[in-house]
Amino acid sequence: MNKKQGPVSKLHRRDFIMVALKGTLGLSSTLGLIGLIRFLGYQSDPAPQTEFELGPASNFPPGSRTPVPEAQAVLYHMPAGFIALSLVCPHLGCVINSVEQGYACPCHGSRFDAQGQVLNGPAREPMRVLRVEQTPGGQLILYTG
Amino acid sequence: MKANPTRPSFFHHLHPPTIPAPQARFRYTLGAGGLSVYLVLLLVITGILEMFFYVPSPGEAAESVQTLAFLVPYGWLVRNLHYWVAQLLVVVAIIHLLRVVFTGAYAPPRRFNYLLGLALLLLSLLLDFTGYVLRWDEGVQWALVAGTNLVKSIPILGEGLYRLVVGGTQPGPAALIRFYAWHIFGLTLALVGVGAWHLFRVRRDGGIAVPPPEARRDASRISRFELVRREALAAILATAVLIVVASILPAPIAPPIREGSPLAAEARAPWFFLWVQQLLKWGDPFIFGVLIPVMVIVLLAGIPYWLPNPRPDELGRWFPAGNRAASLLLVILVIILLLLTILALSPLSTFP
Amino acid sequence: MQTIRLFLASLLLCLSLLGAAWLQSRQPRPVSLLPTLTGQVEYCLTCHADLPEISPSHPVETFGCVLCHGGERLALDADLAHSTMRGGRNPSEFAVVEASCGSGDCHSGTAQDQRDHIQRAVTSVQGTYAGAIASIRFTYGAQSDQTARLGVYPVQDDHLTTATGLASLGTFDPSQESSPSVKAFADYCLDCHLSAEPLPGAQYARLTGCAACHTPTANTDLDQPVHRLTTAIPYTQCNTCHNRGNYDLRQMQFHPRTDQPVDRLHDYYQPIAQFVRCEWTLDCVDCHTRFEAMGDGDIHSNKKEIQYIQCRTCHGTLDELPLTRTIAGQDDLALRMAFLNPVIDLKVGDTVLVTEQGEPLWNTRQLADGAFELFGKATGQRFTFRPVMGTACEQKLDQQESRDCHECHSVKR
Numbered sequence: 001m002n003k004k005q006g007p008v009s010k011l012h013r014r015d016f017i018m019v020a021l022k023g024t025l026g027l028s029s030t031l032g033l034i035g036l037i038r039f040l041g042y043q044s045d046p047a048p049q050t051e052f053e054l055g056p057a058s059n060f061p062p063g064s065r066t067p068v069p070e071a072q073a074v075l076y077h078m079p080a081g082f083i084a085l086s087l088v089c090p091h092l093g094c095v096i097n098s099v100e101q102g103y104a105c106p107c108h109g110s111r112f113d114a115q116g117q118v119l120n121g122p123a124r125e126p127m128r129v130l131r132v133e134q135t136p137g138g139q140l141i142l143y144t145g
Numbered sequence: 146m147k148a149n150p151t152r153p154s155f156f157h158h159l160h161p162p163t164i165p166a167p168q169a170r171f172r173y174t175l176g177a178g179g180l181s182v183y184l185v186l187l188l189v190i191t192g193i194l195e196m197f198f199y200v201p202s203p204g205e206a207a208e209s210v211q212t213l214a215f216l217v218p219y220g221w222l223v224r225n226l227h228y229w230v231a232q233l234l235v236v237v238a239i240i241h242l243l244r245v246v247f248t249g250a251y252a253p254p255r256r257f258n259y260l261l262g263l264a265l266l267l268l269s270l271l272l273d274f275t276g277y278v279l280r281w282d283e284g285v286q287w288a289l290v291a292g293t294n295l296v297k298s299i300p301i302l303g304e305g306l307y308r309l310v311v312g313g314t315q316p317g318p319a320a321l322i323r324f325y326a327w328h329i330f331g332l333t334l335a336l337v338g339v340g341a342w343h344l345f346r347v348r349r350d351g352g353i354a355v356p357p358p359e360a361r362r363d364a365s366r367i368s369r370f371e372l373v374r375r376e377a378l379a380a381i382l383a384t385a386v387l388i389v390v391a392s393i394l395p396a397p398i399a400p401p402i403r404e405g406s407p408l409a410a411e412a413r414a415p416w417f418f419l420w421v422q423q424l425l426k427w428g429d430p431f432i433f434g435v436l437i438p439v440m441v442i443v444l445l446a447g448i449p450y451w452l453p454n455p456r457p458d459e460l461g462r463w464f465p466a467g468n469r470a471a472s473l474l475l476v477i478l479v480i481i482l483l484l485l486t487i488l489a490l491s492p493l494s495t496f497p
Numbered sequence: 498m499q500t501i502r503l504f505l506a507s508l509l510l511c512l513s514l515l516g517a518a519w520l521q522s523r524q525p526r527p528v529s530l531l532p533t534l535t536g537q538v539e540y541c542l543t544c545h546a547d548l549p550e551i552s553p554s555h556p557v558e559t560f561g562c563v564l565c566h567g568g569e570r571l572a573l574d575a576d577l578a579h580s581t582m583r584g585g586r587n588p589s590e591f592a593v594v595e596a597s598c599g600s601g602d603c604h605s606g607t608a609q610d611q612r613d614h615i616q617r618a619v620t621s622v623q624g625t626y627a628g629a630i631a632s633i634r635f636t637y638g639a640q641s642d643q644t645a646r647l648g649v650y651p652v653q654d655d656h657l658t659t660a661t662g663l664a665s666l667g668t669f670d671p672s673q674e675s676s677p678s679v680k681a682f683a684d685y686c687l688d689c690h691l692s693a694e695p696l697p698g699a700q701y702a703r704l705t706g707c708a709a710c711h712t713p714t715a716n717t718d719l720d721q722p723v724h725r726l727t728t729a730i731p732y733t734q735c736n737t738c739h740n741r742g743n744y745d746l747r748q749m750q751f752h753p754r755t756d757q758p759v760d761r762l763h764d765y766y767q768p769i770a771q772f773v774r775c776e777w778t779l780d781c782v783d784c785h786t787r788f789e790a791m792g793d794g795d796i797h798s799n800k801k802e803i804q805y806i807q808c809r810t811c812h813g814t815l816d817e818l819p820l821t822r823t824i825a826g827q828d829d830l831a832l833r834m835a836f837l838n839p840v841i842d843l844k845v846g847d848t849v850l851v852t853e854q855g856e857p858l859w860n861t862r863q864l865a866d867g868a869f870e871l872f873g874k875a876t877g878q879r880f881t882f883r884p885v886m887g888t889a890c891e892q893k894l895d896q897q898e899s900r901d902c903h904e905c906h907s908v909k910r
Contacts, residue, residue, distance in 0.1 A: 211569060211571040214572075215527070215540070215571060215573040215574065216527055216571060216573070219521055221524075222517050222520075222521070371499070374499050374503065377503065378499075378502055378503055381506040381509075381510050382506045384510055384513075385506065385509040385510040385512070385513040386513075388510075388513035388517055392513070392516055392517050399577070399580075400569060400577065400580045401569075403581075
């Protein structure tokens with residue numbers, strides 16, 4: 001009997017089992033965590049609408065500035081064509097009010113000119129320009145996405 | 146696990162330094178009490194996860210359950226786990242009650258703790274029932290109506306109690322929100338509170354029931370570290386088995402309760418109340434649906450006080466001679482309840 | 498030793514979690530659809546994505562599936578998802594048609610909005626079977642005249658527009674009948690109406706309700722679902738019920754035909770009947786109008802009271818031209834019908850034939866030289882014909898009924 005080798009091999013095996021145990025527990029925890037993150041990551045609310053039908057282009061005469069409340073935007077008929085400005089404040093997302101000569105945000109006082117450029121206020125970006133397209137049938141579609 | 150014997154962790158400290166080895170064995174306790182505690186923990190965790198998606202409003206409740214069951218990743222697992230762990234808790238709690246009575250472990254000073262345990266069983270049944278109703282689908286509609294109307298059948302207090310439970314004149318949005326509040330908070334708080342008290346009393350009454358030192362044949366003991374190791378083993382094993390069960394057997398689901406929902410040909414109570422449903426086929430709702438079940442509870446509660454207790458040296462083993470009457474009573478009661486349950490499952494048209 | 502046990506238990510836990518992950522990966526990836534009419538997301542397409550679009554007028558992006566079929570929109574388990582479907586394979590079954598095809602904004606409304614399809618079909622003779630029931634009961638002495646009193650389901654009409662319209666019909670209940678022949682009729686002959694229990698088999702599932710006509714299943718591959726709604730109904734669809742065999746009134750039996758007819762003229766129709774070319778070339782719907790097939794909104798006792806199309810409706814008589822109408826505006830019913838089934842490019846200003854009751858024969862058009870063209874609604878085939886007036890027709894002036902035309906124009910077989 002080789003007494004010197006006995007205790008050494010016992011220690012070796014015990015450590016291995018401990019490592020294996022910690023490994024399987026760690027793996028279980030990781031699997032559980034991944035599952036938890038996937039579980040909590042599910043979105044049940046449908047994505048908000050990003051396309052809005054505005055009706056015939058003839059409803060918006062040249063030079064007009066028409067608010068589109070359901071899209072939180074305002075539609076301009078410029079000489080070059082149709083564009084829209086988003087009324088969602090580029091600062092923190094409040095809905096901007098229309099005032100004479102431009103726009104003012106009620107939350108933190110940002111002000112913008114009629115073209116959406118920043119006049120003053122905590123906002124640093126101009127109002128977002130949104131895409132407007134015209135179908136062959138003359139209908140306008142506003143894209144907020 | 147590597148634990149420092151001179152500085153035990155909080156968890157180790159919750160356990161006594163040592164406990165007698167014979168009574169710590171699985172064949173004595175069946176681990177039923179400890180398993181019940183762990184199952185409650187699993188229920189709280191899976192329940193909280195379900196709360197991220199469940200909507201307690203009649204129009205959306207059943208649909209949110211469908212979202213969990215079919216659309217949320219692992220939602221089916223969380224839901225099935227919650228369901229099976231809940232049913233297992235009731236079964237394990239009953240096994241624990243049987244074990245306690247058959248080993249005479251309710252004898253003084255443990256009589257009050259026995260009552261606390263009985264209260265925990267009742268709370269578990271109420272939690273199971275309120276959770277069942279929250280599905281708000283065609284499978285639970287009649288249990289909801291019958292169960293709440295039973296409350297109304299209680300003389301004098303019935304109408305008031307019904308308004309308290311249902312929140313209106315008939316089960317509807319108010320009842321659902323109240324059942325939800327009871328399930329996730331009211332009853333859970335009570336369960337955790339009474340449960341903590343029950344566990345405290347276990348420690349204060351001297352731990353697992355054992356004979357006095359001079360009557361012990363085997364004086365060996367196990368340390369708190371060994372005890373915690375055993376509990377960890379049981380917990381890990383139970384979790385693995387429950388995950389497998391939840392993966393294979395789905396929790397029940399049925400179409401939502403809506404205007405014009407078809408009436409079920411055979412309305413069935415949840416399994417743990419089938420014996421009450423059978424009783425109710427025989428007569429007055431108050432007598433058969435409230436009075437008799439209350440008498441069963443009173444009978445169970447009276448065992449430590451009205452029937453002979455085992456002698457102290459008889460403790461620590463199954464079926465001592467000293468509490469034969471209690472064991473016999475419990476066996477008869479269990480057989481009766483089982484028979485009632487089986488009868489309840491037979492078709493409505495046949496007698497009884 | 499204890500540690501080994503703990504390790505094995507943890508291994509088991511690991512494996513169970515991996516098993517759950519594997520099961521999760523096997524779940525079908527939910528395919529969502531957000532119909533614009535309901536705003537509620539549906540997942541039917543997860544399994545049913547290969548179903549064809551039912552019709553150009555009912556695009557799935559607008560209607561979704563649940564609006565017509567019912568069912569659980571979120572469930573991915575077949576049994577639960579289909580558990581609350583209306584009418585099984587046929588949501589247009591009369592028992593559920595109001596919830597499926599009706600529902601306020603669709604095919605249920607008033608004659609003024611031209612949305613009374615369900616009201617008309619449900620009160621029609623095809624639906625109530627009132628004619629057959631009244632005739633049998635009259636023949637065997639259960640009632641003293643041929644005015645209908647009973648239908649296969651009770652129905653009421655509060656708004657009568659014709660002279661022969663009835664206010665209501667009760668339910669035909671064979672247990673209340675005393676004549677054995679009437680009882681036998683109830684036993685053997687109640688398969689043939691729009692609310693009958695369909696014969697077993699997937700190919701018969703849509704032979705009731707609106708689908709009986711508008712979902713043509715005859716001569717289709719029976720293994721494929723026929724997910725279609727159309728107004729271009731071929732004659733084979735009508736013949737699925739109307740040319741299935743022979744009745745024996747004495748034995749009160751129906752004898753289904755056993756042959757497989759191929760040639761329409763020689764094999765398809767009964768040997769004793771006479772047919773003119775229209776009748777074995779055109780489809781039934783090319784002549785028989787909406788009022789005739791679907792009812793005019795009134796409860797009638799017999800199909801004689803509702804069937805009124807004659808040869809002269811299109812061809813006129815020796816001294817009368819057929820009735821016509823010029824389409825004046827975009828709202829004209831003829832234009833809308835032609836839009837739904839574009840076999841003819843009708844425009845404002847075109848002149849179409851109309852019936853005596855004002856129903857437009859929208860698949861016809863008057864040509865510059867006074868002749869007419871007709872396009873088959875199911876085939877798109879073009880036919881031209883002249884009015885009778887000014888031709889060499891030898892019939893007497895006072896004998897211009899369809900049966901008189903048949904004297905010369907029926908085909909020898």
